[in-house]
Amino acid sequence: MAMLEVKDIEVYYGMIQAIKGISLEVNEGEIIALIGANGAGKTTSLHTISGLLTPKKGSIMFNGVDITKVPAHKIVSMGMAHVPEGRRVFAELSVYQNLKMGAYTRKDKKEIEDTLAMVYDHFPRLKERRNQLAGTLSGGEQQMLAMGRALMSQPKIVLMDEPSMGLSPIFVNEIFDIIEQIASEGKTVLLVEQNAKKALSIADRAYVLETGSITMEGKASELLNDDSIKKAYLGE
């Protein structure tokens, strides 16, 4: 059984249908990429999975539990973390306070300290800047903070929405290295990216989203060599 099973979900913003019945599966330990152009519905899909939006039709199962109508704040403690688009760190709180906020649902004080040490290990820069306000960090550092904050809840799966957006090439490489590292430590990753080349190069499998529907799916290595993908998303 897949860890995350999305079945035929349809999502509306008011009268406008943003997702027209998509299905996808994420197995434990996989990195799954969701690629597609602007407005294809990538972010909406993630928002629906993490509970910020409720689908009109279809179902979402997570570890065998139906979470279709479960609100976002309850899904977190079930083991799902969502690194939102645009990072959305708490600008007026310190780096440390942001990370603590990530552990909001946890009550095991001692273990939280261990997780914090693990996050600082992944992101030494966050440790250096732990007392700095998050709003004063650079974009790349904010992305690291958003990822570290997500890890603080000890998720089984991490949803990442455009982690490379607006970052300098050096940071982009660093962020993708870290995503691979996180996955190698046993976390499952569902990655939404406009940088399709990068995403496909680290993913196991991928789905291609076009105006609210999935038009293609398969092994990331195969999609990377697919002519239509190359033309539409890889700029080759």
Place this chain on the structure above:
Amino acid sequence: MQFLSYFINGISLGSIYAIIALGYTMVYGIAKMLNFAHGDIIMVGGYIIYVAVATLGLAPLPSIVIAVVLCTLLGILVEKVAYKPLRNAGSSLAVLITAIGVSYLLQNAALLIFGSSTKAFTSVVTVPAIHLFDGQVVISGEVVVTVITCFIIMGALVLFINKTKAGQAMLAVSEDKGAAQLMGINVNATISLTFAIGSGLAAIAGALLCSAYPTLTPYTGSMPGIKAFVAAVFGGIGSVPGALIGGIILGIIEILSKAYISSKLSDAIVFGILIVVLLVKPTGILGKNIQEKV
């Protein structure tokens, strides 16, 4: 000496404004709405204490406790029934108009129950007055209790926000509701809690206000409510210390202009100063203005 006693009275009035302003500023910070019915919760608190003391014969302290509990519940109820259904309506104007509606609803309900005649409110303060400089300056018990209460509330609130999980949740929700949800924070519960705290404080403000100015009508809360709103904007809406500073400055300005300039013009002066402050610093004294980084 005269000046000193005016000044102290100003701090006292300002402390009441500050306690009311807290409700405005916290609700604005967290729910991003102006709860114009907030002032009327003060009036409701006043009437509850009045009934408890004058009709039921209860002692002042238990009466205040009852008022705080009932106003807290009223605040939660108003939010649930009137504001929450509009939260995703996409128009902050709809919520604002609803708040004005709730304000009139509360005033007219009081009018219906208690009539329009002024009720004489017995002070809930039993602390004796302090005489300074051979009796040249007299600080009433009400003033002492009001100022001390205000500072205790401020201190407790700052501790609550910074040291408790619920307080941290408030900070997170005030910055970004969506991101807060993704941390596992129940945004609706946090907003309810904010209304609960604000309304409970309004009941305390009602007790202090009616003790210092012992008349009670259905419109008692309206003007102090608006002035406390001004104080909140003045100090920087959304900021807890801003509410304290804004409230106290406003109280001092009001009393001093009543004493030295004109009691008729004092409100005009208060609002005039607000306009000047907003022209110079639109975010208020402690208003936040952090630029978002891309």
